[in-house]
Amino acid sequence: MFVKLKQRWNVNNTNLVLIFFTFALGGSLCGYLGRLLLSVTRLESGPAGVILYIIIVTLLWPLCVLLISILLGQFSFFRKYLEKVWARLSGKKNREIIKVAIFASGAGSNAEKIIQKFNQPDRNTNKAEVKSQGEKGPKAMITLIVCNKPGAGVLQVAKSANIETLLIDKDRFLKGDHYLPILKRHGIDFIVLAGFLWKIPAGIIQAYPNKIVNIHPALLPRHGGKGMYGAKVHEAVIAAGDKQSGITIHYVDELYDHGNVILQATCDLGEDETPETLAEKIHLLEHEHYPALLERLLQNVK
Ligand code: GRF
Numbered sequence: 500m501f502v503k504l505k506q507r508w509n510v511n512n513t514n515l516v517l518i519f520f521t522f523a524l525g526g527s528l529c530g531y532l533g534r535l536l537l538s539v540t541r542l543e544s545g546p547a548g549v550i551l552y553i554i555i556v557t558l559l560w561p562l563c564v565l566l567i568s569i570l571l572g573q574f575s576f577f578r579k580y581l582e583k584v585w586a587r588l589s590g591k592k593n594r595e596i597i598k599v600a601i602f603a604s605g606a607g608s609n610a611e612k613i614i615q616k617f618n619q620p621d622r623n624t625n626k627a628e629v630k631s632q633g634e635k636g637p638k639a640m641i642t643l644i645v646c647n648k649p650g651a652g653v654l655q656v657a658k659s660a661n662i663e664t665l666l667i668d669k670d671r672f673l674k675g676d677h678y679l680p681i682l683k684r685h686g687i688d689f690i691v692l693a694g695f696l697w698k699i700p701a702g703i704i705q706a707y708p709n710k711i712v713n714i715h716p717a718l719l720p721r722h723g724g725k726g727m728y729g730a731k732v733h734e735a736v737i738a739a740g741d742k743q744s745g746i747t748i749h750y751v752d753e754l755y756d757h758g759n760v761i762l763q764a765t766c767d768l769g770e771d772e773t774p775e776t777l778a779e780k781i782h783l784l785e786h787e788h789y790p791a792l793l794e795r796l797l798q799n800v801k
Contacts, residue, residue: 501515508576510576514573514576517571517572517573518573518576518577520567520571521564521567521568521571521573521577522564524567524571525560525563525564525565525566525567525568526563526564528563528566528567529556529559529560529563529564530556532555532559532563533555533556533559534552536559537551537552537555564577564581565577565578565581595638595801596638596639596640597638597639597640597688597689597797597800597801598639598640598642598643598685598687598688598689599617599639599640599641599642599643599687599688599689599690599691599793599797600641600642600643600644600645600682600685600687600689600690600691601613601614601641601643601644601645601653601690601691601692601693602644602645602646602690602692602695602699603644603645603646603651603653603692603693603694604646604647604648604651604653604694604695604696605648605651605652605653605694605729606651606652606653607644607651607652607653607654607656607657607693608652608782608785608786609693609694609714609785609786609789610641610644610653610656610657610693610694611656611660612785612786612789612790613641613691613693613789613790613793614641614656614660614662615790616790616791616793616794617639617640617641617790617797618640618641618660618662639689639793639794639800641660641662641691642662642663642685642686642687643662643663643664643665643685643687644656644657644662644663644665645664645665645667645678645695646664646665646666646667647667647669647672647695647696647697649666653694663685665678665681665685669697672697672700673697673698673700674700675700675701675702675703676700676702678703679702679703679706682703682706683706688710688800688801689707689710689711689796689797689800690703690707690710690711690712690751691712691793692711692712692713692714692751693714693789695713696728698725698753698755699711699751699753701753704751704752704753709750710800711750711751712748712749712750712751712761712793712796713748713750713751713756714746714747714748714785714789715732715746715747715748715749715756716728716729716733716744716746716778716781716785717732717733717735717736717744717745717746717747717781718743718744718745718747718763718765719747719749719756719760719763720756721736721739721741722735722736722739722744723747723755723756723757724755724756725755727755727756729778730774730775730778733774733775733777733778733781734774736768736777737768737772737773737774737777741768742767742768743765743766743767743768744766744768744777744780744781745763745764745765745766745781746762746763746764746781746784746785746788746789747760747762747763748760748761748762748763748788748789748792749761761792761796762788762792764784764787764788766780766781766784
């Protein structure tokens with residue numbers, strides 16, 4: 500039961516204990532103050548007294564709990580808790596959180612920028628929490644990093660941001676149905692590829708129609724396809740004598756680097772361009788456009 504509560508409230512053991520204390524002390528304080536106020540009204544006995552006591556306690560309880568939560572360092576939890584209670588009581592449905600998984604197996608610089616855009620660390624629990632993204636759109640949050648490479652930089656990025664990771668196995672992934680239930684169990688609504696080289700199996704694509712996007716470090720349809728990744732792409736661009744390169748963000752279908760293009764951004768190649776200098780230009784474009792585009796896309800999910 501406690502394990503479930505910890506997961507549901509996204510807190511550690513210490514915070515859970517402090518939350519229980521806050522409920523207990525807040526409740527006692529509320530009961531004490533309620534009786535005190537009731538005695539002032541001289542209506543202690545009889546049905547009127549009972550009704551008045553219930554009204555007083557109902558109004559006092561949130562205040563008492565908030566007061567104790569400040570003393571025990573749990574204010575941020577209880578503020579949100581009471582907001583949720585209020586939203587339920589007043590019939591306002593909470594906007595659902597769109598849970599996003601990033602699939603990445605490289606350094607993770609794109610993953611890091613995307614996480615910075617959507618998640619912010621909760622100072623209380625040291626866990627990631629959703630960043631406010633305006634009143635209109637749904638809130639989105641990166642809740643899982645899927646990676647196929649032990650030791651990849653993106654795993655460190657995930658660790659620093661307190662985001663859960665899933666290390667996947669090639670055979671099981673490519674067979675197509677092993678990881679889908681796991682993604683569903685994590686409640687994943689949307690998948691972002693950011694430096695992930697394996698082809699996404701049909702089962703996952705069908706389960707996430709128009710909900711999987713990829714970024715490619717060139718202007719597709721040029722310089723894409725199997726084996727075209729990292730420095731190889733930039734070498735091919737330079738070898739082809741292209742005057743421009745750029746990035747392509749596209750929906751993922753069952754072919755490599757093939758789905759509908761959502762956005763392209765370009766940069767010019769200099770006379771002495773090398774794969775390394777071009778890679779830097781491309782990364783800048785990626786970091787500028789990928790998180791911003793995702794913010795727009797995620798507002799229309801569900
Ligand atoms: C990016 O260049 C992206 O276009 C490609 O893989 C690279 C990942 O870089 N799909 P990083 O790991 O996000 O730094």
